[in-house]
Amino acid sequence: xxxxxxxxxxxxxxxxxxxxxxxxxxxxxxxxxxxxxxxxxxxxxxxxxxxxxxxxxxxxxxxxxxxxxxxxxxxxxxxxxxxxxxxxxxxxxxxxxxxxxxxxxxxxxxxxxxxxxxxxxxxxxxxxxxxxxxxxxxxxxxxxxxxxxxxxxxxxxxxxxxxxxxxxxxxxxxxx
Numbered sequence: 001x002x003x004x005x006x007x008x009x010x011x012x013x014x015x016x017x018x019x020x021x022x023x024x025x026x027x028x029x030x031x032x033x034x035x036x037x038x039x040x041x042x043x044x045x046x047x048x049x050x051x052x053x054x055x056x057x058x059x060x061x062x063x064x065x066x067x068x069x070x071x072x073x074x075x076x077x078x079x080x081x082x083x084x085x086x087x088x089x090x091x092x093x094x095x096x097x098x099x100x101x102x103x104x105x106x107x108x109x110x111x112x113x114x115x116x117x118x119x120x121x122x123x124x125x126x127x128x129x130x131x132x133x134x135x136x137x138x139x140x141x142x143x144x145x146x147x148x149x150x151x152x153x154x155x156x157x158x159x160x161x162x163x164x165x166x167x168x169x170x171x172x173x174x175x176x
Contacts, residue, residue, distance in 0.1 A: 012075050020049055027173045032140070046105075047105060080128050
């Protein structure tokens with residue numbers, strides 16, 4: 001966490017685009033969390049795109065469920081879910097309503113790994129459904145960073161099959 005300057009808060013319009021535009025666009029943006037000690041700022045360093053019902057690695061690949069219901073809603077909402085009985089995963093809903101897409105936040109400055117970052121930041125199920133454009137405890141800012149964005153294969157989706165494993169839908173940058 002760095003002392004950062006106030007940036008421009010992203011609105012739902014930023015997120016209301018295809019996940020393959022939003023996921024790389026989030027690299028270098030700043031995750032802002034408010035807690036009892038004030039505001040904390042973290043540059044986003046790694047994301048992964050999940051692109052709807054046809055994407056076999058996406059939670060929506062089997063249709064709408066109580067768990068993924070938020071993915072079918074308004075862009076810019078927070079989608080968190082619990083895995084392995086120990087980790088919360090932080091995602092942001094993208095695209096228009098009823099087109100379930102989301103970006104997994106895999107890394108932020110100082111924390112590599114989606115479970116590690118949520119644990120360190122105390123992100124849990126209470127964040128499910130938060131609106132990034134209006135929330136008073138979590139949002140994303142553009143502070144003018146212009147990182148070089150790299151691409152690679154998504155991680156941990158062996159169950160989805162080769163075509164989905166080979167998609168270059170993970171985006172990352174080593175921010176200094």
